[in-house]
Amino acid sequence: MNIAEQFDDAPQQEQAATFGMWIFLATELMFFGPLLFGYSYARSHFPEGVAAASRHTEVMLGTLNTAVLLTSSLLMAIAVQACKADAVRLARGMLLLVAALGFVFLAIKGAEYRHEWREHLFPGAGFAFADARHAPAAEIFYFLYFALTGLHALHLTIGIVMVLAFAAGLLRGGRSFASAERVEVAGLYWHFVDVIWIFLYPILYLVGRSG
Amino acid sequence: MHARVTEQAGGDYLSDGYSLRSWLTTRDHKRIAWLYLVSITAFFFVGGAAATLIRIELATPQGDLVSSDTYNRLFTAHGVIMVWLFLIPSIPSALGNFLMPMMIGARDLAFPRLNLASWYFYLCGGIFTLAALIAGGVDTGWTFYTPFSTMFSNSHVILAITGVFIVGFSSILTGLNFIVTVHTMRAPGMTWFRLPLFVWANYATSVILVLATPVLAMTLLLLAAERLLHVGIFDPALGGDPLLFQHLFWFYSHPAVYIMVLPAMGVASEIIPCFARKHVFGYRFMAYAILGIATIGFLVWGHHMFVSGQSVYASMVFSILSFLVAIPSAIKVFNWTATLYKGRITFSAPMLYALGFVGLFTIGGLTGLVLASLALDVHLTDTYFVIAHFHYIMVGGSVMAYFGGLHFWWPKMTGRMYPEMWGRAAAVLIFFGFNLTFFPQYLLGYGGMPRRYHSYPPEFQVLNILSSAGAAILAAGYLLPLGYLLWSLFYGKRAGPNPWHATGLEWQTASPPPRRNFEATPTVTREAYMYDPVTGRESPQ
Secondary structure (H helix, E strand, C coil), X not given: CCXXXXXXXXXXXXXXXXXXXXXHHHHHHHHHHHHHHHHHHHHHHCHHHHHHHHCCCCHHHHXXXXXXXXXXXXXXXXXXXXXXXXXXXXXXXXXHHHHHXXXXXXXXXXXXXXXXXXXXXXXXXXCCCCCHHHHHHHHHHHHHHHHHHHHHHHHHHXXXXXXXXXXXXXXXXXXXXXXXXXXXXXXXXXXXHHHHHHHHHHHXXXXXXXX | CCCCXXXXXXXXXHHCCCCHHHHHCCCCHHHHHHHHHHHHHHHHHHHHHHHHHHHHHCCCCXXXXXXXXXXXHHHHHHHHHHXXXXXXXXXXXXXXXXXXXXXXXXXXXXXXXXXXXXXXHHHHHHHHHHHHHHHXXXXXXXXXXXXXXXXXXXXXXXXXXXXXXXXXXXXXXXXHHHHHHHHHCCCCCCXXXXXXXXXXXXXXXXXXXXXXXXXXXXXXXXXXXXXXXXXXXXXXXXXXXXXXXXXXXXXXXXXXXXXXXXXXXXXXXXXXXHHHCCCCCCHHHHHHHHHHHHHHHCCCHHHHCCCCCCCHHHHHHHHHHHHHCHHHHHHHHHHHHHHHCCCCCCCCHHHHHHHHHHHHHHHHHHHHHHHHCHHHHHHHCCEHHHHHHHXXXXXXXXXXXXXXXXXXXXXXXXXXXXXXXXXXXXXXXXXXXXXXXXXXXXXXXXXXXECCCCCCCHHHHHHHHHHHHHHHHHHHHHHHHHHHHHHHXXXXXXXXXXXXXXXXXXXXXXXXXXXXXXXXXXXXXXXXXXXXXXXXXXXXX
């Protein structure tokens, strides 16, 4: 554990690092904010259209992805605890599994995108929706769908890179790079990406399927 | 990582390495403050040049200097540069970076590398924005309203919003850094209610920065998606709603004016007690008022949209909420006034700026109430009354305080004194020039002269000439400090650690400060601003 020169001791540095990550996550939440606000705007203006478009999403794949991501979060929590307890091998294995599940999520998401692209559900010039009455609203829904899930996938990719970097750090036995404090901060980020998905899943996949 | 540097005598932060590289790779908050100071000064004069051209154009009723299209690009350039590249980073990033850690007795900010990164983000965004200008400019106005900006404008919107987007990251990182620093890096004994009000103000500003800026970032991304891919949610032709853009935009950009004025209030709260030799009146209320302004500032964005077509009920609510901002603002103005009461006042250059700030901020704020009134705003919106109002707040408020703070802490930052008489002359000149520039604009606006037109009916010419003449005086007033402050770097008297006999931790160390700010971590045993007006010194208790 090396302490940067501006800090007095390890607890102070740890507090600053964790608190900084929490604030960063707050900014991230605000970053998603306009899209969620736009979503509520669209849904209050075109309730039937949004419901009809939501019924077109791949609910099975979305559910599977939710399960994958929730599992990865559990493993991430184990990895953080393992780092704190100096169980390097366990921590490394868990981090690799977390990254693998992240890749699985992205692969499933990619398959979904491919399917939607072929169905002409990508907003823009080629957009086609079966129910012509709801086409404009569906186009807005799909714009938001791609923006939200795309932004989420981008965050997940950054998370995977981070997790792999720490796994590699643990592989070389470099506890100075992959310190427990840093892995914990990375864990916070991973859980945040997870929480965002927990909100996206119902508003995108389940809205049109109730009632 | 450096090994810990032991301070040798006379080793201040300026002699910590003289090469350009040592400056561009520094992680010292004081040097980063200088990087910001130099770059925002450059942008200030670019934005000022655009303003000068606007005022020359408006000296005559006909549009004879520039075409209407060029005029659009001029006021957009002026707005974008002054708001995003000067006002928002001015006090927090330059003065705040230098002083915040010193005021709380810390060795540096919590994340020094992030701090340097924020300056590079700022520079990168600034270069993008300048590139948009050089390529031919933007004609949308600084607000980038859709659908004009997404469907109709033929100017470099994407380049400009890319610049603003990147500068936003600089804001977010600076805000994050400040919040974490105040929470975790305070010296022993530095409790929340012993913090200088400048720190409180920067803290509240940072909260606004981290919560509001990401919203703007995403809004600009959506705008770019709509402009480039013709998909989106703002354009009615795509089933979207332009009002949605305005809501999202002003959700950031109204709090943004509090980002500009809260630090200015913090500066005034440092200067006024020092030159009145009195404890600031109602310290706790000053701190709470800062937080109150920051909070209410998030709830009033709709007052920019009274005539946009939003529901009348929404407008009424926003109108009432806008009136509420006056309460904490008035607390601050009255408390500054009460601080002056029976004080031992010295009219030094920083004090002149601070007093100018209080007066001009009051006028600007009161006309804000006029504009917050729904019925009056229908008449006054998009006229020069609005221009005058926000220039009184942003220029008469923020820029005044920024110059005041620059003079107040100049001895601390450089170790040199500026020539006092020149400083006072510039302060008076700026105050006079400013009022001559913008007071006529209230009258013009009330008479109905619309904003953003490059020509106007001849009956408005007298007031416009007054305004343009004032702008010339204002320009001279801004150029003066550039001259004598640079002169003082080489020929100014040595300042010593505490030329103003001010309280506050930043004055307890050498000028310029050592690399790690303090010889030993200070311990705080008393409140801030313990001045004694009878003796004129710091009070013993």
